[in-house]
Amino acid sequence: GAVVSQHPSWVICKSGTSVKIECRSLDFQATTMFWYRQFPKQSLMLMATSNEGSKATYEQGVEKDKFLINHASLTLSTLTVTSAHPEDSSFYICSASPDTYEQYFGPGTRLTVT
């Protein structure tokens, strides 16, 4: 149980285009989903926290207009990287939480912007 999927697992896009990443909780309802970013040889940095049906809460320094988060249902959250640039190339990982304690991580999406 407690499986979280992400799609796509990797994506290459051209600079200036937008990319959407999906995060799904497959066998539980996630009241909260988290989006992280991890650059090479660095740790996970929380980008934003989203609760179903409400606006996401962004961490300091994360541009909400660039990283659009939608948490439309209890099993799906999406992250859209708008007008992507090479510096946005990173490993994006989501996690989903059914309560205030456990977090289950998705397998990650590797984004490369050329």
Added chain:
Amino acid sequence: RKEVEQDPGPFNVPEGATVAFNCTYSNSASQSFFWYRQDCRKEPKLLMSVYSSGNEDGRFTAQLNRASQYISLLIRDSKLSDSATYLCVVKVGAAGNKLTFGGGTRVLVKP
């Protein structure tokens, strides 16, 4: 100062040996502590929670020192498959279930 700090390593460990490393945290309001394991290009996976009295899970032992604000992880009888990056993770109770990750300690177990 980072909220959660770790020695990045790498710790080069002979197979069968014991390795231990620490993690320090700056927020004294931190309430929950975890060790995660992350393999290259994969998502982090929960290794174990860390309890106040210390706890053991097979070859892995975790300790918490609230007074000095650090946690430790000890791996006994290291296996080649233990090679990974170990992430120290802290949760501050008042912030719901928001997790703060350390930079990770890389462990390489060699034959």
